[in-house]
Amino acid sequence: MKTLKVHGAAGVSNILIGESLQNLQNYIPAQHAVIITDTNVRDLYQQDFPPCDVITIGTGENIKNLATVRHLYEKLVDLDAQRSSFIIGIGGGIVCDIAGFTASTYLRGVSFGFVSSTLLSQVDASVGGKNGVNFGGYKNMIGVFNQPEFVICDMDLLQTLPAKEILCGLAEIVKHAALGDAGMFNYIEEHYQKALALDRDVIAKLVYDSIVIKSSIVNQDEKEQGERRKLNFGHTFGHAFEKTTAVPHGEAVAAGMVIAAGLSVQRGHLPAPEAQRIENLLKKLKLPTRIQADKNALLEALGKDKKRQGEQIHFVLLDAIGHAFVEMISIAELAAAIKNPGP
Numbered sequence: 451m452k453t454l455k456v457h458g459a460a461g462v463s464n465i466l467i468g469e470s471l472q473n474l475q476n477y478i479p480a481q482h483a484v485i486i487t488d489t490n491v492r493d494l495y496q497q498d499f500p501p502c503d504v505i506t507i508g509t510g511e512n513i514k515n516l517a518t519v520r521h522l523y524e525k526l527v528d529l530d531a532q533r534s535s536f537i538i539g540i541g542g543g544i545v546c547d548i549a550g551f552t553a554s555t556y557l558r559g560v561s562f563g564f565v566s567s568t569l570l571s572q573v574d575a576s577v578g579g580k581n582g583v584n585f586g587g588y589k590n591m592i593g594v595f596n597q598p599e600f601v602i603c604d605m606d607l608l609q610t611l612p613a614k615e616i617l618c619g620l621a622e623i624v625k626h627a628a629l630g631d632a633g634m635f636n637y638i639e640e641h642y643q644k645a646l647a648l649d650r651d652v653i654a655k656l657v658y659d660s661i662v663i664k665s666s667i668v669n670q671d672e673k674e675q676g677e678r679r680k681l682n683f684g685h686t687f688g689h690a691f692e693k694t695t696a697v698p699h700g701e702a703v704a705a706g707m708v709i710a711a712g713l714s715v716q717r718g719h720l721p722a723p724e725a726q727r728i729e730n731l732l733k734k735l736k737l738p739t740r741i742q743a744d745k746n747a748l749l750e751a752l753g754k755d756k757k758r759q760g761e762q763i764h765f766v767l768l769d770a771i772g773h774a775f776v777e778m779i780s781i782a783e784l785a786a787a788i789k790n791p792g793p
């Protein structure tokens with residue numbers, strides 16, 4: 451097992467990479483603990499849960515809302531959960547986002563931890579302290595910054611993940627390498643087949659390297675005033691694709707990274723062969739590099755981007771593989787990039 455720390459304003463979060471769900475009991479710092487999980491994870495892994503109260507929620511992005519949070523508050527009251535109780539989210543990004551938000555707001559905040567059960571959640575969603583739910587058609591509109599006391603990343607749980615969920619995680623892993631670690635990018639190029647086959651050692655290294663990048667950025671800028679924006683590489687177009695088509699998040703981000711790399715070339719920052727490497731690697735990982743979407747709907751989605759300021763957007767570009775920076779780009783230039791995506 452390897453450990454990393456995230457230092458947030460509200461406390462330190464210990465990320466335990468390679469720890470097992472079966473050891474969860476050792477990390478619960480309270481007499482009364484409540485597990486929040488979803489139906490899939492409960493059905494697969496409840497035999498490994500410690501003896502705690504369990505609340506089960508449904509699955510899918512459309513249950514990530516205030517109605518589910520309300521249901522959880524009601525259940526917590528029924529279970530007589532106190533400020534001294536401890537909440538544990540066991541699941542993917544949806545469970546962790548909802549459980550973290552519920553724990554942070556119930557009784558003005560009770561302590562919480564996560565057992566992260568998807569690749570995307572391990573490399574991204576459960577690390578960094580963003581907790582929240584969707585509202586009024588907007589993703590993650592309501593939420594808080596608050597760090598879990600611990601995050602257990604149990605590699606064994608990944609073995610039951612559907613293939614499309616693995617791809618979503620791999621897209622975020624490529625993102626981390628592209629924006630922060632050229633050596634990691636080379637490693638994925640060399641080991642992509644083992645990554646796709648979920649080879650335990652390769653995946654454990656990629657999860658660790660991803661969290662090194664994410665945690666070092668969050669440690670500098672927890673609340674996304676500057677440095678943390680780099681983690682949005684590929685996400686401006688990724689979110690717009692997600693909003694306007696039915697493609698899953700990871701696939702949308704993959705195509706978004708290709709556009710962002712292409713823009714980096716067009717603006718003279720990134721050599722074209724480097725952008726081509728990004729596209730080639732995504733293809734090898736069976737991720738899409740182009741997504742057909744209605745251009746006007748895409749532009750409308752870009753216009754509603756949270757990173758927008760007036761007619762410009764804080765956009766993440768690369769000047770090398772492994773080095774990202776943020777530049778303001780006009781929506782008009784982004785519109786032109788839609789017509790001419792990729793390197």
Ligand code: NAD
Pocket residue numbers: 488489490491494509510511514541542543544545547567568569570571574575576577578579580581582589590607608609610611612615618
């Ligand atoms: P998810 O939580 O919906 O999980 C995907 C599916 O896999 C679900 O059906 C789930 O039940 C199932 N599942 C979970 N663990 C499993 C396992 N071990 N074996 C088999 N099936 C399993 O999706 P996700 O991709 O983990 O997370 C997506 C969410 O994460 C989005 O809502 C996104 O907004 C959020 N997110 C948050 C952050 C953040 O910083 N807070 C960052 C990135 C993404």
